[in-house]
Amino acid sequence: MTVPVPGADVVAAVEAAHRGGWALVLAATVRGCGDLDVAQECVQDAYARALSVWGERGVPDNPVAWLITVARHRAIDLHRRADKLPLLVEEIDAPADDSDQPWIPDDRLRLIFVCCHPALSRPAQAALTLRLVCGLTTAEVARAFLVQESTMAARITRAKKKISAARIPYRVPPPEELPTRIDAVLDVVHLLLSTGHTAPAGPTLVRADLLDRALDLARMLRTLLPADPGVAALLALILFTDARKHTRTAPDGRLLLLEEQDRSRWDATALDEAETFTREALRTRPPHRFALLAAIAGVHAQAPTWADTDWAELVALYDLLLRTWPSPVVALNRAVAVGFLRGPEAGLVELEPLTAEPQLASYPYLAASRADFLRRLGRVDEARLAYTEALLLTENQAERDFLTGRLAGSNTRQPP
Amino acid sequence: MAEYLILIYSDEKSDSAQSEAEFAEVMAGHNAFAERNGPALRGGNALTSTDAATSIRADGVTDGPFMESKEALGGYYLIEAIDLDAALAVAKQVPFSAGGGLEVRPIRPM
Numbered sequence: 099m100t101v102p103v104p105g106a107d108v109v110a111a112v113e114a115a116h117r118g119g120w121a122l123v124l125a126a127t128v129r130g131c132g133d134l135d136v137a138q139e140c141v142q143d144a145y146a147r148a149l150s151v152w153g154e155r156g157v158p159d160n161p162v163a164w165l166i167t168v169a170r171h172r173a174i175d176l177h178r179r180a181d182k183l184p185l186l187v188e189e190i191d192a193p194a195d196d197s198d199q200p201w202i203p204d205d206r207l208r209l210i211f212v213c214c215h216p217a218l219s220r221p222a223q224a225a226l227t228l229r230l231v232c233g234l235t236t237a238e239v240a241r242a243f244l245v246q247e248s249t250m251a252a253r254i255t256r257a258k259k260k261i262s263a264a265r266i267p268y269r270v271p272p273p274e275e276l277p278t279r280i281d282a283v284l285d286v287v288h289l290l291l292s293t294g295h296t297a298p299a300g301p302t303l304v305r306a307d308l309l310d311r312a313l314d315l316a317r318m319l320r321t322l323l324p325a326d327p328g329v330a331a332l333l334a335l336i337l338f339t340d341a342r343k344h345t346r347t348a349p350d351g352r353l354l355l356l357e358e359q360d361r362s363r364w365d366a367t368a369l370d371e372a373e374t375f376t377r378e379a380l381r382t383r384p385p386h387r388f389a390l391l392a393a394i395a396g397v398h399a400q401a402p403t404w405a406d407t408d409w410a411e412l413v414a415l416y417d418l419l420l421r422t423w424p425s426p427v428v429a430l431n432r433a434v435a436v437g438f439l440r441g442p443e444a445g446l447v448e449l450e451p452l453t454a455e456p457q458l459a460s461y462p463y464l465a466a467s468r469a470d471f472l473r474r475l476g477r478v479d480e481a482r483l484a485y486t487e488a489l490l491l492t493e494n495q496a497e498r499d500f501l502t503g504r505l506a507g508s509n510t511r512q513p514p
Numbered sequence: 515m516a517e518y519l520i521l522i523y524s525d526e527k528s529d530s531a532q533s534e535a536e537f538a539e540v541m542a543g544h545n546a547f548a549e550r551n552g553p554a555l556r557g558g559n560a561l562t563s564t565d566a567a568t569s570i571r572a573d574g575v576t577d578g579p580f581m582e583s584k585e586a587l588g589g590y591y592l593i594e595a596i597d598l599d600a601a602l603a604v605a606k607q608v609p610f611s612a613g614g615g616l617e618v619r620p621i622r623p624m
Binding site: 266271 | 597
């Protein structure tokens, strides 16, 4: 049998259906067969079949509906033969006019809440979300977290086993648990955002693929939970990051500081959208920590030039953030803002107590921030020591190159 | 339906320093828990301290708990629940002392 090579339009249609529809297709198939593994296999099958069938008969009007039908039929077939512990699929019995139900939960939401269940570890939550909700292959998920494929495969398998052995339900949590459970989901998406914003290691500063996934997930959550202020805030934060992603490195991959970036190249549409979501999120009192982070990103976005940055506003926002979310990393960012507001000497004073924080012991930005303030003060020897310390803690090549450059430039006693 | 074992861990040193009133408060907490969750309860007991524990390994019988740690198993409940969320909702009502905590383990179906 010869397999016809699908045309570019068919490949593009399958890719679009994968990117936009995977979660929907998988979630619907899981509901049908009650088994994550079987469903995942059948959905992969359906996408593979789409490549050949759509090539022969054309792309269907509703590609996602076609994929769901094919995957579910295959799942029913397979499941008759399988003898597995079924997933606990909640029966949908809500009538159309059920006033107790503020919205009809989408199957995708059930899938997301299974993946981000607090009974799973955070790395497992993130891996399952990329694998099951975004449809990444295990190899792609392994690359995203810089681990061996076999390690990632074991992590995902163990998580799926726990879902079935501990009976984690395929269900949207009841309203009283919803806020904390949504926060767990948001934390996973935020982890993808921060991993994508500055890759923990490797040659490139930004991992655009992870940023894209974080944005996809946040948009999906926005559709599914349109009234949630945390979702709006996280979407805003991701959009602020996304709008700047092309300006954070020079064409040669060199890291560009915020003060060096070409602000005219920031994506104005994304920034507008981000500001709208930020305003919406800030209306909830007390504001979600992601709303404050988005507001902070917004202050930078609104400044026409680096020199126009409203550092007083930033320090005030960090103060607010520290009150709702006390963390040494927030304190460090606040100290840096203080350094720009009142001068490097004041910044150093703020950084001082943080050197005793165990949580920051291996955090390169503490040493890098100290180095920068010391450099500005012309305290060359101490600056060199701090740059060297930061280099020891940094595995991202673009950041290493930046620090190495600063270290080499610190031989002269003139602050630029 | 599935069964879950709720294991109650506590710091034995601070437990033994408990006043009578504190102990009475803990017991009242367990009684209230049992009353509220009667239909889900399949069993449960408090254990004596690990001073009374005896361990058996391939090389024989020894004095003391199987695993030495600051927190020791002090009691358990066996409950029935539809899924993990339901089991956790019950387990969260089990009283435990400061420095202690709970572990929820599904019973393997036979």
